[in-house]
Amino acid sequence: MGCLMSTSEELIARSNRLGADPRNTNYAGGNTSAKGSDVDPVTGQPVDLLWVKGSGGDLGTLTPAGLAVLRLDRLRALVDVYPGIEREDEMVAAFDYCLHGRGGAAPSIDTAMHGLVDAAHVDHLHPDAGIAFATALDGEALTKECFGDRVVWVPWRRPGFQLGLDIAAVKAANPRAIGVILGGHGITAWGATSEECEANSLEIIRAAQAFIDERGRTEPFGPVVEAYTALPEAERRERAASLAPVIRGLASTDRPQVGHFTDSDAVLDFVSRAEHPRLAALGTSCPDHFLRTKVRPLVLDLPPTAPLDETVARLKELHAAYRDAYRAYYDRFATPDSPPMRGADPAIVLVPGVGMFSFGANKQTARVAGEFYVNAINVMRGAEAISSYAPIDESEKFRIEYWELEEAKLRRMPKPKPLATRVALVTGAGSGIGRAIALRLAAEGACVVIADRDASSAAAVAAEIGGADVAVPCTVDVTDEAAVRAAIDATALAFGGVDLVVNNAGLSISKPLLDTTEADWDLQHDVMARGSFLVAREAARAMVAQGMGGDIVYISSKNSVFAGPNNVAYGAAKADQAHQVRLLAAELGEHGIRVNGVNPDGVVRGSGIFAGGWGAKRAAVYGVPEEELGAYYAKRTLLKREVLPEHVANAVFVLTAGELSHTTGLHVPVDAGVAAAFLR
Missing domain, CATH: 3.40.50.720 (NAD(P)-binding Rossmann-like Domain)
Incomplete structure (x- = not known):
């Protein structure tokens, strides 16, 4: 008979299952939690605890070291000292005073959501189907139509303590609900057991996708534009290879970047459709998306058959315009307390008929940025299929992109290695x-x-x-x-x-x-x-x-x-x-x-040339055994090494x-x- 899993072991297993399926959440997106009790090592008495995925972790690869463990009584006591939404960022620092034991991950901004919701197990996820509802123009009505009273709409609010209070209040007021759609953001589900919580999360995701599949328009991105259809694979890859260094150089104007290229079917279909310029200009919505992809991509407006020199010249024009627009975006919303602008170059570049180039400080970051934009394409497809895509306002995007908490996370990053980005x-x-x-x-x-x-x-x-x-x-x-x-x-x-x-x-x-x-x-x-x-x-x-x-x-x-x-x-x-x-x-x-x-x-040692016969010939020239050739060479040097x-x-x-x-x-x-x- 196998041993029963502990609360934290159940949480890890559930997190890994949910994170392994990209339909459920994106890489490093979302968080999960479980409440239970353990023995306080000081008093020897039981203490109620919250185990929650820490800041920056990934559900699919989560390990015990990636969990933050907090005293539930102390976490919930923060409600009494909460200074209000204008100062809610201060609550993240307060989480540190609720930690239990030694080690563990840093608590994330979503910790309040998990601690304040009155359920033993909570999942917060970013599924494409769920975000399609969350970003639909009439998402609240569609949520009611799709889920009835089992899933409740929560209007957009930046992640934080107040959002945790909002969701806790919604759950208390809707006893039949299994979760919520968070406007502009994602989903949250709960359950009395780990199994029930996971089942409720999957029910919301699958029901949302089924609704889109059954009710949605078949061509939400509009008709195919013949000039933007994909080149044959060999030509497409050749064109991408010719453009890649040019685009990387542009995307590295402020700081060097590593690139990633994808010509997946989802990308090629999106950039071949009539509506892609309009939708791309609206930008992404889920905070996880635009933190990695920037507020919107750079989109080339030439067909893939255009002469290469014309395409390069146009990319340079569009890049200059992109940088001007990004500076204007920063200037519109920055306050005296905002962190300085991090750079005006695009993280995503879309090239019709060829594919998508994405960029980051390393290959993984570049690749994940591209994966996130594919998530965004899926979100736009779903939202346009059942309604109209309506992401959160730019002002809200700026508040998250230049959030001091995100800036603090960047400051905690280790110093880059000497050859990073090369x-x-x-x-x-x-x-x-x-x-x-x-x-x-x-x-x-x-x-x-x-x-x-x-x-x-x-x-x-x-x-x-x-x-x-x-x-x-x-x-x-x-x-x-x-x-x-x-x-x-x-x-x-x-x-x-x-x-x-x-x-x-x-x-x-x-x-x-x-x-x-x-x-x-x-x-x-x-x-x-x-x-x-x-x-x-x-x-x-x-x-x-x-x-x-x-x-x-x-x-x-x-x-x-x-x-x-x-x-x-x-x-x-x-x-x-x-x-x-x-x-x-x-x-x-x-x-x-x-x-x-x-x-x-x-x-000599480890050399392919010497192992291939050169060593024996040189040893013969110098009259020494081959196995002593390295020592012979060393003896004739000034350093004898x-x-x-x-x-x-x-x-x-x-x-x-x-x-x-x-x-x-x-x-x-x-x-x-x-x-x-x-x-x-």
């Missing part, structure tokens, strides 16, 4: 030095594309780093012009553009001059000289379009300046790379693109982390000191 592509990253570089860049906050000829190796390194929000694999042969262009396109589609490229792909064949064949020479020059050129060219093309500067780093070699024996093809190819650094630094500086090199030597892949990765980080912002055309030796390779 998008890196590393070639030859499936092993050795490239792998070490990719791991270091990701650890320092970059989004990384693991480019390698070996698909399985690239996938393994990407998986080692983490999920697709931080690293993605890309199969590419750097000698193939089309494959290189596709790799840069893939980077743009994955993260919005590219800021940092490491030319690391390489190989070596160690032979005396008379034994070196044309094929040996061509192969090494194709991979390292031609390959680096192709990658640098396509990366620079994207960086220039982006207008955000960038870094190109060549992993060259001590052999680019040191004349070693039996090494003519490899050394010449490395010398080619080394001079590319100087040439490109001179050419790309006007675009803010810095080009630098790293000259390693003797990287062996060079590892991680040391090369350290140099790449130093060159790109911002401290050397005025350095370009530099070659950094990472060879433990080889006097014959000193640069001069």
Whole structure:
């Protein structure tokens, strides 16, 4: 017989089930709670408690550490000292004095809703179907028609203590009710048991969706505009890849952003319809939505077949107009106490026939912003199907967007890592030095594309780093012009553009001059000289379009300046790379693109080149056993230290982390000191 779950365990299980289904709520949206008792560790007596999802958590992944635990008697006693709606923000700080025990999450603004409602279990959710009712022009009448007296309409009020009092009063006055529709916001449901509460939440969501499906108009967004129909997939992705760096650069005018692209059916259908400009201009409504998507998106008003240069020019015009409009929005509603404007760039850009670009401080934030706008599209579809979409007033949106409580939450965010918002592509990253570089860049906050000829190796390194929000694999042969262009396109589609490229792909064949064949020479020059050129060219093309500067780093070699024996093809190819650094630094500086090199030597352990036979050949040249080659290289250096892949990765980080912002055309030796390779 299994053990009975505790109150908090029941709450976690219910929260995870509800949060796992996007029909119920969006990522990190909504909150759940349960009331029960536990033993006070000081008095040894039972004490009534509230367990509630804390600020910033996600229902689908909620754990016990994400719960705030409060003394119910102290929380409810706050009613007697509540200073009124003009000062209700002060109540959030008061929640801290109601906490029980040690640790736990910070209480959210919705804590009052859960504590004051007289029910053992409460769910507050943001389902698309529920918000469709909440944002419908005649939402109150539709709620009555759909639910009768089982669900009650609550007019819009900003989340806070007063909203908790309002909902508590509604429940007390409507004993048959299982929940409420919160105007402009979402739903709240309750129950005597966890099972009953969950069932009531699902009943409201499913009934709302059924009403929309049965009663709604079939084409709520109007007829299809032929000029805005979606391009075929291959053309669509090609167009998106061309536009992504341009749009990312515009969206990063105030601060660098990471991008996300989606061409889901919901997005493509919305932007192909006649009503999408009107609806997009109305903006989103649910507080969770516009906090992430901004008050409204930027919408391109050209067909996807328009010439690319015309589209880019129009995007720049629309972006300038968007920034002016956002500044005007801020100026209309800001008070002397408002936080400063955080930035006037769009978080969502809609491109008819192509898809949606969304932006944030990291990939997850950018992706979730896009997901939230899809939620908003679903909300608009539902509201327009049964009525007219009527979101909350702009003044109310501003009060939430520039709420001091939201500003305080932003101030609590950890300091960004040095490479946060930067998008890196590393070639030859499936092993050795490239792998070490990719791991270091990701650890320092970059989004990384693991480019390698070996698909399985690239996938393994990407998986080692983490999920697709931080690293993605890309199969590419750097000698193939089309494959290189596709790799840069893939980077743009994955993260919005590219800021940092490491030319690391390489190989070596160690032979005396008379034994070196044309094929040996061509192969090494194709991979390292031609390959680096192709990658640098396509990366620079994207960086220039982006207008955000960038870094190109060549992993060259001590052999680019040191004349070693039996090494003519490899050394010449490395010398080619080394001079590319100087040439490109001179050419790309006007675009803010810095080009630098790293000259390693003797990287034996973990090196794909050495493992592929190069090590045995070099060991034979120097007359030492292959297993002692690393130690041999170390002994001949000034520092007597062996060079590892991680040391090369350290140099790449130093060159790109911002401290050397005025350095370009530099070659950094990472060879433990080889006097014959000193640069001069």
